[in-house]
Amino acid sequence: MKTTKQALALLAVMAMIMIGARSAKAAVTQNVSVDITGFSVFIPCANNGAGELVIFTGNLHVLISLTINNNKVSGDQHFQPQGLTGTGTVTGDKYQATGATQTMFSGSLVNGQFETTFVNNFRIIGQGTGNNFLVQEIAHETINVNCVLSVFFDDYSVNCK
Numbered sequence: 001m002k003t004t005k006q007a008l009a010l011l012a013v014m015a016m017i018m019i020g021a022r023s024a025k026a027a028v029t030q031n032v033s034v035d036i037t038g039f040s041v042f043i044p045c046a047n048n049g050a051g052e053l054v055i056f057t058g059n060l061h062v063l064i065s066l067t068i069n070n071n072k073v074s075g076d077q078h079f080q081p082q083g084l085t086g087t088g089t090v091t092g093d094k095y096q097a098t099g100a101t102q103t104m105f106s107g108s109l110v111n112g113q114f115e116t117t118f119v120n121n122f123r124i125i126g127q128g129t130g131n132n133f134l135v136q137e138i139a140h141e142t143i144n145v146n147c148v149l150s151v152f153f154d155d156y157s158v159n160c161k
Helices: 002-021
Strands: 026-035 040-043 052-069 072-088 094-108 114-126 133-143 149-160
Touching: 040 114, 052 094
Parallel strands: none
Antiparallel strands: 026 052, 040 052, 052 072, 072 094, 094 114, 114 133, 133 149
């Protein structure tokens, strides 16, 4: 949830900075693969329910785009594990990280309207049954023409299966 709030705050700041751009036209896209070796996640349902820390090696695919056009700004951020595998520090069990995280936003550079949506489906899949760690979050906010937060929700769940 902290990540969601940080992402939403970053996007809001980016939109506010762009307000002065008015009718500039620009598009930026970054598409990279980032080594996140050493990334760790505590899996509470692993190790027969005692839990264990899982250390991962592999890459995170990152795709970021930003467009300013006709007094509007919009953007998209997409993060997806690629070959991200982990090993339990207690049991030595193997895990695979899957899923995707995406943030989309759009706003007016004229009247302050702004909208952002965050979707996270993060899965750590273990060997056998009962040690799969699933995180899902969907958050959205809308700021209307009066610069008032008119829609906000944040639906978050964590499950072990």
